[in-house]
Amino acid sequence: MADxxxxxxxxxxxxxxxxxxxxxxxxxxxxxxxxxVTVTVTASPAKGLEPTLDLTERLAGAxxxxxxxxxxxxxxxxxHLKDIVDRLVTAGVEDVFVxxxxxxxxxxxxDAALPVLTLLSDLGRPFTRVGITGYPxxxxxxxxxxxxxxxxxxxxxxxxxVSNLCFDPRAIVRWVARIRRRQVTLPVxxxxxxxxxxxxxxxxxxxxGVGESTRFLTRHPSWFARFAMPGGYAxxxxxxxxxxGLRSPGAGVAGLHVFTFNQVEQTERWRxxxxxxxxx
Numbered sequence: 286m287a288d289x290x291x292x293x294x295x296x297x298x299x300x301x302x303x304x305x306x307x308x309x310x311x312x313x314x315x316x317x318x319x320x321x322v323t324v325t326v327t328a329s330p331a332k333g334l335e336p337t338l339d340l341t342e343r344l345a346g347a348x349x350x351x352x353x354x355x356x357x358x359x360x361x362x363x364x365h366l367k368d369i370v371d372r373l374v375t376a377g378v379e380d381v382f383v384x385x386x387x388x389x390x391x392x393x394x395x396d397a398a399l400p401v402l403t404l405l406s407d408l409g410r411p412f413t414r415v416g417i418t419g420y421p422x423x424x425x426x427x428x429x430x431x432x433x434x435x436x437x438x439x440x441x442x443x444x445x446x447v448s449n450l451c452f453d454p455r456a457i458v459r460w461v462a463r464i465r466r467r468q469v470t471l472p473v474x475x476x477x478x479x480x481x482x483x484x485x486x487x488x489x490x491x492x493x494g495v496g497e498s499t500r501f502l503t504r505h506p507s508w509f510a511r512f513a514m515p516g517g518y519a520x521x522x523x524x525x526x527x528x529x530g531l532r533s534p535g536a537g538v539a540g541l542h543v544f545t546f547n548q549v550e551q552t553e554r555w556r557x558x559x560x561x562x563x564x565x
Contacts, residue, residue: 288532289525289528289529290525290563292528292538293521293524293525293528293559294559294560294563296475296524296528296538296540296541297541297556297559297560298560299540299541300322300323300540300541300542300543300556301322301323301324301325301352301474301540301541301542301543302314302318302322302323302324302325302479302543302545302549302552302553303324303325303326303327303542303543303544303545304324304325304326304327304340304545304547304549305326305327305329305546305547306326306327306329306332306336306337306339306340307547310340310547310549311340311343311344311347313547313549313550314344314349314549315347316550317549317550317553317554318349318549318553319553320347320348320349320350322349322553323349323350323351323352323380324344324349324350324351324352325351325352325353325354325382325542326340326341326344326351326352326353326354327354328353328354328355328356328359328386330356330358330359330386330387330388330389333359333392334353334355334356334359334360334369337353337354337355338353338369338372338373341353341373341376341378342372342373342376342378345376345377345378346376350379350380351378352378352380352381352382352414352416353373353378353381353382354381354382354383354384354386355369355381355382355383355401356383356384356385356386356387356388357383357384357385357386357391357395357396357397357398357400357401358385358386358387358388358389358391358392358393358395358396359386359388359391359392360392360393360395360401361392361393361394362393362394363404365393366401366404366405366408367408370405370408370411373411373412374411378412379412379413379414380412380413380414380415380416381405381412381414381415381416382415382416382417382447383398383401383402383405383415383416383417383443384398384417384418385397385398385418397435398417398418398435398439399435399438399439399442402415402417402439402442402443403442405442406441406442413444414444414445415442415443415444415445416443416444416445416446416447416474417436417439417443417445417446417447417471418446418447418448418449419436419446419447419448419449419460419464419473420448420449420460421448421449421451421453421456421457421459421460421461422449422451422453422456422460433463433464433467433469436464436467436469436471437467437468437469440469440470440471443471444471444472445471445472445473445474445539445540446464446469446471446472446473446474447473447474447476447542448460448473448474448475448476448542449476450476450477450478450544451476451477452478452518452523454523454526454527454529454530455530457475457527457530457531458527458530458531461473461531461536461537461538465535465536465537470537471537472537472538472539472540473536473537473538473539474538474539474540474541474542475524475527475538475540475541475542476542476544477520477523477524477541477542477543477544478518478520478543478544478546479520479543479544479545479546479548479551479552479555480519480520480548480551480552480555481544481545481546481548481551481552482548482551520543520555521559524541
């Protein structure tokens, strides 16, 4: 039990917060989140990469280690990617996250992350850290074997994996064991939801955009069921149970990626309260 608490303390001390680029989020991050916390910025299929890049630049200028999501399906072509890279390097960004994204159809010629990752390598690996997505639970449109194979294919171009949001500790533990058996050795950042209020989560989904909200709700109805149940979701309980199954050094858990759904004040308050209890 003490080892589990120590592992959770380590992860919460070096956490990443994921935010959605809305009009007020920069001000709220700067007011509530210390610059020691890495902030990742999602990309919207409806709005394109510009809001992501703009917020990333502004947070980097404010002293944050900001990580843009460069969704492959939102990259038009090689020239567009080169412009993105130049812009981020100028802003001092050293870490990017490259998912395939949900734009359907893609805005350009890339429908998966691997071609964009390969191009980044061809451009001289301009970023020190490059993240890719992992799926502890089945992807709604891609077979599990294919998602694991994709991580193997991407491993030469990436430096870490962020697991997609999952509320089942057993699924996370099984998935980590599976990718390690497949010799995917990249360190894993566990993706978990923060202490999200369900009413505000639904409001946040609405703000993202009607189309995206519909996809979000239809793809993940079980998430909302978890939030709706009294006592149905507690981040600490999920993490402790998960970490109990990942004690082996070979698990390679390197960090914690918290999906805040822009509830950064509540998320940071929860983190600080836990760290204060640990110190006490």
